[in-house]
Amino acid sequence: EVQLVESGGGLIQPGGSLRLSCAASGFTVSSDYMNWVRQAPGKGLEWVSVTLSGGNSYYGASVKGRFTVSRDNSKNTVYLQMNSLRAEDTAVYFCVRGWWEGFDYWGQGTLVTVSS
Amino acid sequence: SYELTQPPSVSVSPGQTARITCSGDVLPKQYIYWYQQKPGQAPILVIYKDNKRPSGIPERFSGSSSGTTVTLTISGVQAEDEAAYYCHSPHTSGTYGVFGGGTKLTVL
Numbered sequence: 001e002v003q004l005v006e007s008g009g010g011l012i013q014p015g016g017s018l019r020l021s022c023a024a025s026g027f028t029v030s031s032d033y034m035n036w037v038r039q040a041p042g043k044g045l046e047w048v049s050v051t052l053s054g055g056n057s058y059y060g061a062s063v064k065g066r067f068t069v070s071r072d073n074s075k076n077t078v079y080l081q082m083n084s085l086r087a088e089d090t091a092v093y094f095c096v097r098g099w100w101e102g103f104d105y106w107g108q109g110t111l112v113t114v115s116s
Numbered sequence: 117s118y119e120l121t122q123p124p125s126v127s128v129s130p131g132q133t134a135r136i137t138c139s140g141d142v143l144p145k146q147y148i149y150w151y152q153q154k155p156g157q158a159p160i161l162v163i164y165k166d167n168k169r170p171s172g173i174p175e176r177f178s179g180s181s182s183g184t185t186v187t188l189t190i191s192g193v194q195a196e197d198e199a200a201y202y203c204h205s206p207h208t209s210g211t212y213g214v215f216g217g218g219t220k221l222t223v224l
Binding site: 035037044045046047050058059060094098099100101102103104106107108109 | 147149151153158159160161164165170200202204206211212213214215216217218
């Protein structure tokens with residue numbers, strides 16, 4: 001059974017850093033496209049990043065240069081390193097598998113709150 | 117980058133047909149995917165590649181496209197279909213994607 005479990009969210013001050021984790025089971029993250037999608041409170045979905053099976057990562061304009069994705073194949077886990085956080089980064093962050101066949105599996109999400 | 121435009125809300129009575137549109141200049145060249153999200157839950161995929169239905173999604177959900185507009189149609193709407201619906205288009209290069217703003221479907 002495919003499962004994605006995010007962790008690492010919390011309250012962080014503006015300008016701070018936070019690393020989110022996404023532990024996968026039931027498939028191999030290195031064999032699939034892995035995404036981060038976020039949702040600000042009461043707002044719509046925003047695509048944040050994709051990591052291709054080959055390892056390259058791409059980012060949305062609002063986070064490019066501040067967020068970085070990495071992958072630990074031995075732990076079957078994907079990470080989202082978030083630096084220079086802003087109030088507008090406050091959101092639930094979902095770890096999501098897929099691309100051409102759709103985003104077929106989503107984690108339950110982890111809340112990041114950027115506030116002083 | 118590009119944008120996808122959805123109506124903020126659609127309302128229908130139970131048993132009627134709901135149509136939710138998604139418009140964008142790049143749509144004739146890109147596939148569209150549709151997601152349903154109920155409050156407090158993660159989204160689920162209901163249509164992929166314009167008109168394909170994942171296993172487990174009821175047949176009343178269908179997708180179609182015409183020019184720069186794609187449409188999610190829910191035939192015989194049920195109370196459980198009340199949710200927000202988002203269209204999404206991944207770029208063909210596999211390097212970025214964009215969501216529409218979402219449509220809140222209300223079942224009267």
